[in-house]
Amino acid sequence: AQSVTQLGSHVSVSEGALVLLRCNYSSSVPPYLFWYVQYPNQGLQLLLKYTSAATLVKGINGFEAEFKKSETSFHLTKPSAHMSDAAEYFCAVSDQGNNDMRFGAGTRLTVKP
Amino acid sequence: EPEVTQTPSHQVTQMGQEVILRCVPISNHLYFYWYRQILGQKVEFLVSFYNNEISEKSEIFDDQFSVERPDGSNFTLKIRSTKLEDSAMYFCASRFGQNLPYEQYFGPGTRLTVT
Numbered sequence: 001a002q003s004v005t006q007l008g009s010h011v012s013v014s015e016g017a018l019v020l021l022r023c024n025y026s027s028s029v030p031p032y033l034f035w036y037v038q039y040p041n042q043g044l045q046l047l048l049k050y051t052s053a054a055t056l057v058k059g060i061n062g063f064e065a066e067f068k069k070s071e072t073s074f075h076l077t078k079p080s081a082h083m084s085d086a087a088e089y090f091c092a093v094s095d096q097g098n099n100d101m102r103f104g105a106g107t108r109l110t111v112k113p
Numbered sequence: 114e115p116e117v118t119q120t121p122s123h124q125v126t127q128m129g130q131e132v133i134l135r136c137v138p139i140s141n142h143l144y145f146y147w148y149r150q151i152l153g154q155k156v157e158f159l160v161s162f163y164n165n166e167i168s169e170k171s172e173i174f175d176d177q178f179s180v181e182r183p184d185g186s187n188f189t190l191k192i193r194s195t196k197l198e199d200s201a202m203y204f205c206a207s208r209f210g211q212n213l214p215y216e217q218y219f220g221p222g223t224r225l226t227v228t
Contacts, residue, residue, distance in 0.1 A: 032215050044219040103156040
């Protein structure tokens, strides 16, 4: 069964600092991996996805993530945090059949001025 | 840009009552999903639906839950006899098909409060 683990339920950074949100996956087949963002009282918005085309994936709002098979990781990064990045971030995995998507517990990102 | 819509945005119901949560997926999508998120917790898969039948369901999706695509555009989640622990945000999602891209498009959610 597939699963993802997000390390750190809460990450706090200063505005302009590097953002690093960690995600490790477990999957018996090559996975498809996703990062979604949830702003307060809103639904889930796709940030970026890995579908085996390229290991470094660029998404919206300056975020990117790198798929590392040897480390079973798909960490999300952004070079310089902005106040508007404050939100909940969810890593998710699905297999190639993609009948469901399994989410991590989420990481709440706080950006300090 | 096409989007998934859900109604109502907030539903309050008494324990034991039936509720129907409604979703309109993106029009050319073929796979439909329901997820729930209990306040402060992670998003949990409930059920997937394809070709007018359930293709997969989680252990959460017990006999009190059912899904239906009654008219080719709506996709509904029915909870027959609500419990306090059903209080959560319910998200509908859809995706196009077997080919890339695989991402699911999520609606804004329905907040269900059971009193």
